[in-house]
Amino acid sequence: MPVTSQPLGRRERNKQEKLDRISAAASELFAEYGVEDVTTQQIADKADIGTGTLFLYAKTKGELLLLVQNAHYAEALQRGRADAETTPDALGAVMAIVRPIVECNRTQIDNGRFYLREMVFGDPTEPQHSAALSIVAQTEEAIAAILDREKPAGAGDAATAARIVSAIMFVSMAASVNAGLETEALERDIRTQISLLIPR
Structure with missing residues (x-):
């Protein structure tokens, strides 16, 4: 029934x-x-x-920002996954996932950086914080699936490599030194870093 x-x-x-x-x-x-x-x-x-x-x-502005940004981040991840399915090489497919997340985060740079700080340092028992971490986990799973499927030379353990890719992406977006970079320049920098981990 x-x-x-x-x-x-x-x-x-x-x-x-x-x-x-x-x-x-x-x-x-x-x-x-x-x-x-x-x-x-x-x-x-x-x-x-x-x-x-x-x-x-929501008890704080940080929680309100998580509420708003989580929805945008989830949509960006969904678009990235769809693009990755039609991208043949591992590095290109990983960047297909990374690119819309970076673009989402950079729509309003200060908000994006605040969101990342809140994700890292916010209250993990708060529901919106938990939802943000869940989206990060989904991002890493999507990247690991690409690496596991493609098995590029030197990728090693896919889950570990996916966590490293995630760290590269988030640190690059949050770093003060990158706040003035154009989105395309930031994406190129992230791609350069990831390419050392996922050679073509």
Whole structure:
């Protein structure tokens, strides 16, 4: 007998509707002004809720940024996976995954760097932080699958190599010295580093 999902009750629908408003408000304000220049009061006002209600969904601006960026990061990873499927060589396929993530992170550079700091140093028990780490794990799994499938010379253990690729990508995006780099230049630098790990 097929399992059918129960429709959401009124309370759950109201909670989801508030969460959607909060996400939309935070996303718009962060994109326009940057996370550092936006207050939680501004987000609450734009979402048409009280600040007390806002804090039921996210305790800090960092958590709000994770909420917003996690959705964008997940979409970028999905696009990258699709592109990687049609890319024949291992390095090109790995870069097909990396490229949309870098572009997503660099849409608003300060927000992207803040997001990465929050991922690394944020509260791991917080649900949005946990979701961010889950997306990182999915990214590493996708890269490991490419390396395992292609088995390029010198790749070694695919899972370990994928963690190294992930570290290269995140450190490169977060580094202060790279904040002024154009996205294409950053992608070339990441590709150069990864190519030492995954020779053609």
